[in-house]
Amino acid sequence: GQSLEQPSEVTAVEGAIVQINCTYQTSGFYGLSWYQQHDGGAPTFLSYNALDGLEETGRFSSFLSRSDSYGYLLLQELQMKDSASYFCAVPNQAGTALIFGKGTTLSVSS
Amino acid sequence: DTAVSQTPKYLVTQMGNDKSIKCEQNLGHDTMYWYKQDSKKFLKIMFSYNNKELIINETVPNRFSPKSPDKAHLNLHINSLELGDSAVYFCASSPSPAGELFFGEGSRLTVL
Numbered sequence: 749g750q751s752l753e754q755p756s757e758v759t760a761v762e763g764a765i766v767q768i769n770c771t772y773q774t775s776g777f778y779g780l781s782w783y784q785q786h787d788g789g790a791p792t793f794l795s796y797n798a799l800d801g802l803e804e805t806g807r808f809s810s811f812l813s814r815s816d817s818y819g820y821l822l823l824q825e826l827q828m829k830d831s832a833s834y835f836c837a838v839p840n841q842a843g844t845a846l847i848f849g850k851g852t853t854l855s856v857s858s
Numbered sequence: 859d860t861a862v863s864q865t866p867k868y869l870v871t872q873m874g875n876d877k878s879i880k881c882e883q884n885l886g887h888d889t890m891y892w893y894k895q896d897s898k899k900f901l902k903i904m905f906s907y908n909n910k911e912l913i914i915n916e917t918v919p920n921r922f923s924p925k926s927p928d929k930a931h932l933n934l935h936i937n938s939l940e941l942g943d944s945a946v947y948f949c950a951s952s953p954s955p956a957g958e959l960f961f962g963e964g965s966r967l968t969v970l
């Protein structure tokens with residue numbers, strides 16, 4: 749089967765850097781995605797890594813190591829508006845849908 | 859123009875009733891999905907349609923019946939509602955199966 753593990757909660761202060769880890773088990777690998785969801789809102793796409801290494805998009809970066817079945821989302825210069833849930837996701841075995849981790853709730857305080 | 863829209867946004871109903879949620883996307887995507895998000899925020903795939911054809915039915919009770927009249931629409935009908943069906947149901951679309959997902963705003967179902 750497939751599974752994704754990520755921490756349930758992370759707290760940080762404004763201006764700090766936080767890393768949200770995700771380890772996955774899957775047979776066949778087609779890439780790791782990250783989604784952000786604010787309370788009461790819909791998940792929105794943040795990033796996608798198909799190959800090893802770091803992908804940077806503004807204050808957010810995502811890293812993948814396929815040999816370790818591991819990735820992380822790095823959020824820099826944290827702002828209050830970054831308080832949200834963050835989900836890692838991988839395609840299912842058939843490649844027909846994304847399977848999500850249980851989400852990490854990030855709380856940013858001033 | 860909302861890319862993925864679903865209605866209604868809120869449903870409150872009694873156990874045993876039947877309800878439907880409608881979803882439409884104007885992105886020209888081939889693949890549409892229904893996800894269920896429970897109170898612990900776990901997002902679980904329920905159904906996936908590609909070009910109106912069902913490609914995933916993830917051990918969902920047969921009280922749930924999706925229907926895709928065309929590529930742009932995917933509706934969800936739920937019969938004989940149970941307390942455990944209370945959740946937020948998200949419709950999503952992607953250009954191809956397991957591609958980047960574009961979610962609707964969600965429909966919060968409360969079964970009393």
